[in-house]
Every structure is written in structure tokens, then in C-alpha cells.
Amino acid sequence: MSDHPLVIFTPSGKRGRFPVGTPVLTAARKLGVDLDSVCGGRGICSKCQVAPSYGDFPKHGVTVREDALSEWNAVEARYDRVRGLKKGRRLGCQATVQGDIVIDVPAESQVHRQVVRKAASDRPIVMDPATRLVFVEVEEPDMHEPSGDFERLRSALKDQWQIENVTAGLPLMRKLQPVLRKGKWQVTVALHQAQGSDAMRILDIWPGLHEGGIYGLAIDLGSTTIAAHLCDLSDG
Numbered sequence: 001m002s003d004h005p006l007v008i009f010t011p012s013g014k015r016g017r018f019p020v021g022t023p024v025l026t027a028a029r030k031l032g033v034d035l036d037s038v039c040g041g042r043g044i045c046s047k048c049q050v051a052p053s054y055g056d057f058p059k060h061g062v063t064v065r066e067d068a069l070s071e072w073n074a075v076e077a078r079y080d081r082v083r084g085l086k087k088g089r090r091l092g093c094q095a096t097v098q099g100d101i102v103i104d105v106p107a108e109s110q111v112h113r114q115v116v117r118k119a120a121s122d123r124p125i126v127m128d129p130a131t132r133l134v135f136v137e138v139e140e141p142d143m144h145e146p147s148g149d150f151e152r153l154r155s156a157l158k159d160q161w162q163i164e165n166v167t168a169g170l171p172l173m174r175k176l177q178p179v180l181r182k183g184k185w186q187v188t189v190a191l192h193q194a195q196g197s198d199a200m201r202i203l204d205i206w207p208g209l210h211e212g213g214i215y216g217l218a219i220d221l222g223s224t225t226i227a228a229h230l231c232d233l234s235d236g
């Protein structure tokens with residue numbers, strides 16, 4: 001048996017050789033494995049729990065013998081008696097490396113595990129998106145009544161949707177002419193209304209009826225957590 005057995009952690013796959021007698025927690029720290037510890041190895045927090053595996057591991061090129069870790073010690077026995085340790089688990093700060101070993105770090109022992117902190121609740125939400133899609137039929141240009149494409153789009157929005165006070169930026173103006181013609185004077189526009197304002201701004205335009213959907217992203221930027229919620233603005 002080597003005096004520097006191989007220690008392989010899963011699911012990270014990190015591995016390294018350590019002197020016989022090295023605590024599993026120490027090996028994990030040296031390799032940068034995400035293994036928790038709150039009590040600093042005093043055997044009282046149980047955050048360092050690991051699940052050693054025994055047998056042949058052709059994938060890793062090792063065979064793990066039954067005595068690859070030190071024997072269950074008094075600290076682990078006391079913890080198991082008082083709080084209970086799941087079968088097959090060891091305390092990483094107590095168990096030491098004696099031979100080649102494969103050690104799984106369960107999700108609850110990982111510092112950076114994902115935690116769903118908030119319970120789901122059934123809360124009615126009233127749809128009132130700031131951006132919505134509107135389909136309009138725009139009049140074709142007429143030699144006898146000269147008017148611009150944007151002018152006719154505005155009056156179509158007014159006549160068909162009672163939407164007035166519409167503006168648009170230069171990028172929209174650039175695509176207006178080809179899109180109107182491609183849609184044979186039928187287009188869908190995305191209209192945005194800023195909170196507390198009457199003015200509507202056209203954000204985008206598509207030929208014909210746009211069926212690609214419209215989505216919004218709500219971002220909650222907290223002190224420790226960033227949560228993002230992708231929402232279909234057409235039906236919530």
C-alpha cells in the first residue's frame with residue numbers, strides 16, 4: 001500500500017495524493033473541494049459529512065479497500081449517538097486517509113450547493129405589462145395624399161387601437177419602410193409605455209402577425225441573492 005494514497009472526490013473529480021493519516025477534510029481543502037465545515041473540525045457541526053465508496057472503480061483506475069479510511073472514532077460515535085449520522089456517512093474532519101479512496105461529497109455538505117429558499121405561494125397577479133404587441137393595418141401610400149410611413153402607422157394605431165402620442169427611435173425608422181412592404185401593410189408593433197407616462201414608444205416592428213411571443217425578465221437584486229423571473233408578457 002502506498003504511503004501517499006490517492007484520494008478522489010466526486011462529483012468534482014478532484015484528486016490528489018496525501019500522506020497516510022491525513023483527515024479527509026484537510027485533503028478536500030488542499031484540493032479546493034467544496035466541503036463544508038462550520039466547527040473547524042471539532043466534530044460538532046457535521047457539515048463535513050462525506051460518503052466513502054468501496055470496491056473497484058475502473059473509471060478512476062483504483063480499487064478501494066474496506067480499510068481505506070481510519071476506523072469509526074469516538075467523536076463520530078458520539079455524534080451518531082446524539083444526533084444521528086446517515087448510514088455510510090463519515091465525518092470528513094475525523095476520518096483519515098489510509099489507502100486509495102473515492103469520496104462523494106453529498107449536496108448538503110457542499111458550501112455552494114443550490115438552495116431553494118422560498119416556499120411557493122399562490123398569489124394572484126394582475127397582468128399589466130409595460131410592453132405589449134399590437135397588430136395594425138396601415139394605409140397604403142397614395143400619390144394624391146402624400147404622407148410618410150410613420151405618419152400612417154401612427155394614424156392606424158389611433159384609429160384601430162385609440163393609441164396616441166406614439167414615438168419611435170431611429171433604428172425603428174430604418175426598418176419601418178421594408179417591414180411595411182414585406183407585411184403588405186399589415187404589421188405587429190411592440191409598444192412600450194413607461195410608468196406614469198402617457199407616451200408610447202415603438203420598440204420593434206414585424207411584418208404581418210408576429211407569433212414569436214414577447215417576454216420580460218424581472219430581476220430581484222438582493223444583498224446575497226439575485227433572482228430572475230422570465231415571464232411571458234402575453235399571458236403572464
Ligand code: FES
Pocket residue numbers: 036037038039040041042043044045046047048049091092093094
Ligand atoms: S467540521 Fe464540523 S463536524 Fe467535521
